[in-house]
Amino acid sequence: MNNVKIGVVGLGYVGLPLARLFSTKFPTIGYDTNEAKVAAINEGHDPTMEVGDELLSEAIDKFGFKATSDIEDIRDCNFYVVAVPTPVDHSKRPDLKPLMSASVAVGRVIGNGDIVVYESTVYPGMTEEECLPIVEKVSGLRLNEDFFAGYSPERINPGDKEHTVATIRKITSGSTPETADFVDRVYNSVLLNGTFKAASIKVAEAAKIIENTQRDVNIAFVNQLSIIFNAMGIDTHDVIEAASSKWNFQALTPGLVGGHCISVDPYYLIEKAKKHGVQPRLFASARHVNERMSKYVVDRTVKIMNLRHIPVKDCNVLLLGVTFKENCPDTRNTKVVDIYNTLKIYTDNITVCDSWASPAQTEKEYGLRLTPFDAEALKGKFDAVILAVAHDEFRNLPIRDFLKNPEEGVVFDVKGIMPRALVDARL
8 A cells, every 4th residue: 555645536524534634644635626625725724624724734734735626636646535515406306416527537537557436425326337437438447447446435524523534434345355455454544443344335335325314214203203292382302301211212302404414315315216116205204304394493483473472574583503503614405594584484684693604605605694693782682583503602692682572582492402491492
């Protein structure tokens, strides 16, 4: 492995942390088409905040890592890693454009004896059936004769500083037994907790996609319970706490399911299952339940306001948080935007605060303008407050002080982080 030179295609939440880690062991270059992102990385700053400035600067200054937007800069690499997004389109069908573009890019520079490893989450079979034929066509090389391939699914949890790419255990696989062994050794050389070598690329793909589909189904289960118990006047969190007294009960809490993984990956498995003549009704139902939770939050808020004779039309609402999870700048597929858009049916007077999110990016992507969070300036201005994201800065707030009428105004704590006496509803 002394001559391994790594080129990482895609420098987002997955690619940059991995490239930084690989650079501690191997010469590594990161490629991304976003020139502004590349410039920021080369200056020692990760726009996603997954890699700290100190670690990134060390990778650049000590280990020689660099980022580039010129595909020719990675031509001399011999171990390529593809880590680009795999989103869905407006119809919730897999959008393969980023993955196909990355495969074309790799095809332009890959050479004899080189290896390409895909990390992007896909349905079983996509790497070998759709991605690698593109690499073959563009490069003119033959898989398993001229070049080789692997699949090692990402396990990045945005904002999680405990389970980082260096500390998680990763799945590896290869297009031949020898390639699988080599890919496994490369990853093992930088991972603290090692790897699990899967039986095949398809097995590795399937393992990754069921990780997130399982979580989606489990969260849908508890979200459905929340809807039922709230209709009965029972606090769901009390029920979960009581049930957790049994040794084998899995305690989960209800909530919004956004982000790039759990709310997206099941659609890839659903699509592939249908192509094989299987109707994955359980997975589709789970997606339906989780997709409707934002509307449910607004509907309950409006219902309480009506019961308290608070005019809903043109009311003033404070929405705390817009990222898809706490203490993280990631707004991809955030369901808080669905809360905002549903509220817009009733009022334009919606103030959204989130110091983690990029104001420019949020406005560009969602048309949503952020207001700087100033607890003093916000006091006494709102008919309702919806605490949507459990950022640390929102914990221990005198949240009822933001209401025009602290006695009658409505506080909906989506995440269940506030003392119960301070809130009127929670999932």
